[in-house]
Amino acid sequence: MEITFLGTGSGVPSKNRNVSSLALKMLQERDEVWLFDCGEATQHQIMNTTIKPRKITKIFITHMHGDHVLGLPGLLSSRSFQSGESTVELYGPTGLKEFVETTLKTTGTHLNYPLVYKPIKEGIIYQDQDIKVSAKKLKHGIPSYAYKIEEEDKIGPLLPDRLKELGVSPGPIYETIKNQSTTVLPNGTEVHRENVTGSDIPGKRIAICGDTKPVDSLAQWVNGVDVLIHEATFIEADDQLAKDYSHSTAADAARLAKQAQVSYLLLNHISSRYQQQILEEEKTRLQSIFSPLQFVDDFTEFTVK
Amino acid sequence: MEITFLGTGSGVPSKNRNVSSLALKMLQERDEVWLFDCGEATQHQIMNTTIKPRKITKIFITHMHGDHVLGLPGLLSSRSFQSGESTVELYGPTGLKEFVETTLKTTGTHLNYPLVYKPIKEGIIYQDQDIKVSAKKLKHGIPSYAYKIEEEDKIGPLLPDRLKELGVSPGPIYETIKNQSTTVLPNGTEVHRENVTGSDIPGKRIAICGDTKPVDSLAQWVNGVDVLIHEATFIEADDQLAKDYSHSTAADAARLAKQAQVSYLLLNHISSRYQQQILEEEKTRLQSIFSPLQFVDDFTEFTVK
Numbered sequence: 001m002e003i004t005f006l007g008t009g010s011g012v013p014s015k016n017r018n019v020s021s022l023a024l025k026m027l028q029e030r031d032e033v034w035l036f037d038c039g040e041a042t043q044h045q046i047m048n049t050t051i052k053p054r055k056i057t058k059i060f061i062t063h064m065h066g067d068h069v070l071g072l073p074g075l076l077s078s079r080s081f082q083s084g085e086s087t088v089e090l091y092g093p094t095g096l097k098e099f100v101e102t103t104l105k106t107t108g109t110h111l112n113y114p115l116v117y118k119p120i121k122e123g124i125i126y127q128d129q130d131i132k133v134s135a136k137k138l139k140h141g142i143p144s145y146a147y148k149i150e151e152e153d154k155i156g157p158l159l160p161d162r163l164k165e166l167g168v169s170p171g172p173i174y175e176t177i178k179n180q181s182t183t184v185l186p187n188g189t190e191v192h193r194e195n196v197t198g199s200d201i202p203g204k205r206i207a208i209c210g211d212t213k214p215v216d217s218l219a220q221w222v223n224g225v226d227v228l229i230h231e232a233t234f235i236e237a238d239d240q241l242a243k244d245y246s247h248s249t250a251a252d253a254a255r256l257a258k259q260a261q262v263s264y265l266l267l268n269h270i271s272s273r274y275q276q277q278i279l280e281e282e283k284t285r286l287q288s289i290f291s292p293l294q295f296v297d298d299f300t301e302f303t304v305k
Numbered sequence: 306m307e308i309t310f311l312g313t314g315s316g317v318p319s320k321n322r323n324v325s326s327l328a329l330k331m332l333q334e335r336d337e338v339w340l341f342d343c344g345e346a347t348q349h350q351i352m353n354t355t356i357k358p359r360k361i362t363k364i365f366i367t368h369m370h371g372d373h374v375l376g377l378p379g380l381l382s383s384r385s386f387q388s389g390e391s392t393v394e395l396y397g398p399t400g401l402k403e404f405v406e407t408t409l410k411t412t413g414t415h416l417n418y419p420l421v422y423k424p425i426k427e428g429i430i431y432q433d434q435d436i437k438v439s440a441k442k443l444k445h446g447i448p449s450y451a452y453k454i455e456e457e458d459k460i461g462p463l464l465p466d467r468l469k470e471l472g473v474s475p476g477p478i479y480e481t482i483k484n485q486s487t488t489v490l491p492n493g494t495e496v497h498r499e500n501v502t503g504s505d506i507p508g509k510r511i512a513i514c515g516d517t518k519p520v521d522s523l524a525q526w527v528n529g530v531d532v533l534i535h536e537a538t539f540i541e542a543d544d545q546l547a548k549d550y551s552h553s554t555a556a557d558a559a560r561l562a563k564q565a566q567v568s569y570l571l572l573n574h575i576s577s578r579y580q581q582q583i584l585e586e587e588k589t590r591l592q593s594i595f596s597p598l599q600f601v602d603d604f605t606e607f608t609v610k
């Protein structure tokens with residue numbers, strides 16, 4: 001799984017940072033891209049990446065503020081124009097359907113693919129055999145959510161030495177053995193998968209948080225994720241501004257990362273008031289709270305491993 | 306009056322051309338900027354110009370297709386964020402108010418200035434002592450309009466020689482004489498302005514057309530304008546595509562410009578399928594129909610004179 005940050009600013013676009021969006025690319029795993037938030041000009045940002053809009057199958061909206069959703073109608077429309085034909089599922093809070101439907105209706109837009117609305121509440125909002133997505137409410141004036149994406153653990157690799165002991169040579173039989181719990185060989189031997197594979201490969205776990213002030217119960221919910229993506233609208237010196245606007249500071253996010261013992265912290269939704277130099281100094285300070293962490297930029301790529 | 310083209314593409318944004326918008330800058334005349342259409346990421350384009358969103362006082366929408374309006378909520382919202390406080394008037398067809406109101410409502414957006422909706426129909430839609438705007442219906446599947454902006458003729462310059470003959474020396478009295486039709490001098494002499502000014506300075510006239518197939522009656526309506534801005538989604542070789550999609554070819558626009566005896570033709574709303582080389586060849590061909598003309602690009606500036 002790879003993450004491409006498409007917009008890492010807050011509130012309004014600036015020359016350096018567009019408004020919020022990020023792509024979770026699962027091309028190897030399932031040939032799909034999932035989008036989280038879709039601020040204005042997300043489709044323009046995508047033009048500068050290798051992402052194909054028709055591969056986008058699910059879009060998750062953290063909250064309905066304009067800097068997180070205004071790019072949705074244009075993206076959906078262009079995806080249709082660029083021959084996207086597969087269903088798109090839209091996950092998000094109340095208001096999302098009314099916003100999208102009214103926009104499509106008043107602009108006379110007809111999509112060449114089905115759009116399915118998935119209103120969310122806390123708990124599991126999507127699950128298939130490979131992946132699970134849950135939502136948790138945050139605190140931001142209007143309903144705002146964090147999403148947690150959890151891959152199922154995968155069966156470990158076949159162990160050729162063990163198989164050899166059972167008289168199995170490499171070949172198509174390997175695939176058969178891996179795909180079922182017990183395989184009966186032509187000679188009658190039963191091969192139990194659990195005996196010929198290494199330990200399970202843990203699935204990746206990612207948490208993507210919408211705009212929020214610090215939420216006590218969040219640490220437990222994101223506990224141990226491989227990557228925590230959290231807003232850092234302000235630096236700690238501007239703590240009062242964060243409080244005034246129901247946002248977090250970078251230090252709030254770092255404390256959460258520490259408490260939740262996550263593996264990596266990525267900070268986005270950064271106010272355009274901060275120059276790169278300020279952010280580098282803040283990063284140095286934050287590392288006494290938690291590490292590794294990174295302020296991300298538009299087009300930052302991150303591989304989850 | 307100066308025109309800045311903010312988006313000159315058609316349908317979907319491309320790397321070279323954003324979707325539709327142009328700014329009519331009347332900073333010297335009235336310290337205002339008027340926007341015509343506002344496709345997605347118009348506010349991003351504006352960031353690359355000297356235009357200040359708070360100077361935008363009127364926005365005219367030619368038609369409700371997404372590539373002409375989806376940037377409106379974001380622009381209005383950022384204008385508020387950037388301390389725009391003066392009223393914005395929104396002129397456009399049915400659906401504009403529902404689109405904007407629903408978008409602002411569902412995204413929890415509060416503007417710090419009044420928004421006034423001005424639904425349009427054919428005829429004069431705005432008039433003050435300096436300028437008049439009229440609308441005319443075009444043909445594009447959904448209601449689409451052309452806008453004509455006509456400055457009032459201005460009183461010609463004072464003629465110092467004539468004034469001297471009447472015993473008037475340069476001074477504040479000049480301004481008084483220019484501002485009223487008759488001025489009585491301290492010595493009792495009546496000065497009639499019409500006798501001491503040169504001929505009227507004709508006001509500039511600009512026509513900005515929305516998406517349309519050729520419309521017979523348009524030539525008379527735009528007759529003699531200083532600048533005709535017209536869509537040229539296709540080149541003449543793709544005439545059938547233009548017909549299929551209710552658009553015009555560049556040649557359609559050139560024939561209109563010739564018939565209407567306009568002074569200058571600016572072609573916008575250009576399909577991204579055409580490379581610059583193709584457009585240059587088309588321009589050469591078109592010049593046998595009408596000249597001067599120009600395919601405009603994003604950020605092309607044009608001074609109306």
Ligand SMILES: [Zn+2]
Nearest residue numbers: 011065067211
């Ligand atoms: Zn935000």
Ligand SMILES: [Zn+2]
Nearest residue numbers: 316370372516
């Ligand atoms: Zn158009």
